[in-house]
Amino acid sequence: MRITDNMLITNFLNNYNNNLERLQKNQNMLSTGKRISRPSDDPVAVATSLRIRTDMARNDAYTKNADDAKSWLDITDTALSQLNDLLQRTRELAVEGSNGTLTQTDMQKIANEIEQLKAQMIQVGNTQYNGRYIFAGFKTTTQPFSETNNSYSGDNGVIEFEVGAGGNKIAVNVTGDKVFNVDSTGISQLLTVMDKLKNALDSGDHQAVSNLIADIDKQLENVLAVRAEVGAKSNRIDLIQNRLQNDNYNFTVLLSKNEDADLAQVITNLKMDENVYRASLAAGARIMQPSLIDFLR
Secondary structure (H helix, E strand, O other): OOOOHHHHHHHHHHHHHHHHHHHHHHHHHHHHOEOOOOHHHOHHHHHHHHHHHHHHHHHHHHHHHHHHHHHHHHHHHHHHHHHHHHHHHHHHHHHHHOOOOOOHHHHHHHHHHHHHHHHHHHHHHOOEEOOEEOOOOOOOOOOOOEOOEOEOOOOOOOOEEEEEOOOEEEEOOOOHHHHOOEOOOOEEHHHHHHHHHHHHHHHOOHHHHHHHHHHHHHHHHHHHHHHHHHHHHHHHHHHHHHHHHHHHHHHHHHHHHHHEOOHHHHHHHHHHHHHHHHHHHHHHOOOOOOOHHHHOO
């Protein structure tokens, strides 16, 4: 078989380009830290990475929902704490007002404070989170309570956030009908008790004030029960947030194992490819051997 100069040059160029391609690939791996720069590098690994990234995106959405749920429950717990404090103060004033030695002027002063306490309770009932009324059920844009009457304008809708795969959801809201003990006619029994207490104080009826203390205690127990429910949900959200953080860490580790290059191995390969590349250049310079023309000069 006759070996021509063109055959030598063609083989050299093919080998030279292969060496250069390997060198470039290792340089890219070293500069990016990734062993995959295009799907053809490792189709199976690319498919695995896509699945992992999809799971990470879904996990990020769950994490955002869990954070939002936690904030909602924290605001709810704060509002319930304020309502509990208002009821505790109401009870103290009721006990004071049941004292038969108080003058009508004293009872009127207590009645005025009761009126202010009721107004503040309504403000608590209209607490908002991110522009939404937290005690209004699904009617988050509707103010649930008004100072003109004791009716409830919200509904009993339960707002749920999805915080995990498989439809894992958690209810984040507490409806105002539970917190303010709304009866079947839509009237808040808590606010009604406040009105009765004020009227009894205005009329100077010590016995009526004393009888209302038991009703105030019932409202206190109801608020404490609702607050306990919110606390249980908040604890669950804490557990969910921890799990989501662990999942995100695990996904990150898996993605790193699937995509990241072994830098020590890459550097070793790069040095070898550089040596091969230099050797190929040196060999290329010697391809054109002396011919008969060189001796006829």
